[in-house]
Amino acid sequence: MLAASYANHRNRILMLRKFAKAELNRLLAHLRSLGFTVLGPKLEDEAIVYGQVDSLADLPRGYSDSQQPGKYRVSQAEHQFYFEFNLGPHSWKQFLFPPRVSLSTAQLDATGWTFETPHQPAPKLAFLGVRACELAAIAVQDRVFLHGPYVDPIYQARREAVLIIAVNCTVAAATCFCTSMLTGPKCQAGFDLALTELDDCFVAEVGSQRGAEILEAITTESATPPEIEQAKVREQGAVEQIQKSMDTTNIRNVLLDNLEHPHWDTVAERCLSCTNCTMVCPTCFCSSVSEVADLSGEHVQRIRQWDSCFNLDFSYTASGTVRNDRRSRFRQWLTHKLASWHDQFDSSGCVGCGRCITWCPVGIDLTEEVAALREPPISNRRLPVIEPPPTICHLPRSPVDPHAAISAEETQ
C-alpha cells in the first residue's frame, strides 16, 4: 500500500509517516530478516562511532557531544533522545571505501606463480543515522568512484548493496558549517528513509521505493500537521545553532590565485602533518597500493589502503618527493578540496561536516584558513630587531651622588 502510494505520488508530504520509537526495533529486526547488517551510532571508547546495531539498546540514547577545534567530548545529557548528538570521528566512507582491501594475490608453488583476484562479495549493509552532510559526502564519493572515467568495482558493489536510513539533525556542533556548503542540516536526497526524532515518535520521510517497502513491515500512520510542524521546529533548531561559516564566493579562484600567500607559511608552522584531517574526512579518497610478501616469499598480496596527501612519500616520484614540506602538503590538501575539486568533479570536496576541525590535534580550522587567505597578502618576513641606542642623560646630577662624578668623567 505504502510502496504503491510512493510509486504513484512521490510526494514528500503524502509520504510523511510517523511511528512509535519502539517500532524502530521491529524495523531493525525486519532489516536483519532481509539479510542486512545494520550499522549505526554506538558509544565506544568515549566517542560515538559507527558499528553493528541490533536493537535500540545499542544506540547512544541520552548522550550528547561537545566539539571545538581540537576537542571532542561525549557526555550524558538530560534528554532521552536516540540521535541528539553530532558526528563523531567515523564516517560511512570506511564501509564503502574500506581502509584496507586485498586487490590480488600471487602464490608460488612447484609449477610457478598463480595469480588470483579475490572475489569480494559486497556485504548487505543498512546505514542507520546518516546525517545530511554525510549523504552529500556519499554523493561526492559516488562522483569520484562511479561517475568518472574509471569505475571502482569494490566501491560500486558495496554502494549498490547499501540501504540508507538518514536522520535529520536537531542539534549542531560548534564545528558544523553545512549551511555554508548547502549540504544540510536537513536531508534532501540520497536516502531510502529520513527520520526526524520527536519526543515520543519518529516522523519518517520516504525517499525511495525500497524505503516505502521496508516501512510497510512496521506499524505507521500519517504524520499529523502538528507533528510535521514539530519536526520542522526541531530541524530549524539545528540551523539556528550553526555558528561557523565559510565564505565560498569564488573560492576556487581565491585559493588558486593565492598559491604564494604568506598565510600558507603561518599555517604550516602549526600543522603536524599527522593526516588526521584526511582520515576523518568523509570525502578524501587518496589511497596507495603496495605488494606485501610473507616471510617465505611464496605468497604475495597486493593491498590498497587509505593514504594521505600529508604523508611525505605520497608525492614521491622517480626523482624524489615533490611536496617535501608541510606548507606544500597543507596547500595541496586545501586547494584540492576547495578549488581543483571543482575542475575534476564539478563540486566542492568539502561538505561542511567539521570533522577535520574537531580532530586536528592543533585545532587548525579550514574556515579560518580560507578567511585568512582572502585577506590581502602581508609579508610575514620578520625584520631584524634594531636595538634602541643607549640613553645618555645630560642633566647634572646631585654632587653627593657617587655615580654623578663617574658620569661627568665619562661625558668629558
Ligand code: SF4
Ligand atoms: S574538509 Fe573537513 S569539513 Fe570538509 S568534508 Fe572534509 S572533514 Fe568535513
Ligand code: SF4
Ligand atoms: S591540518 Fe591538523 S589534522 Fe591535518 S595534518 Fe595538519 S595537524 Fe594533522
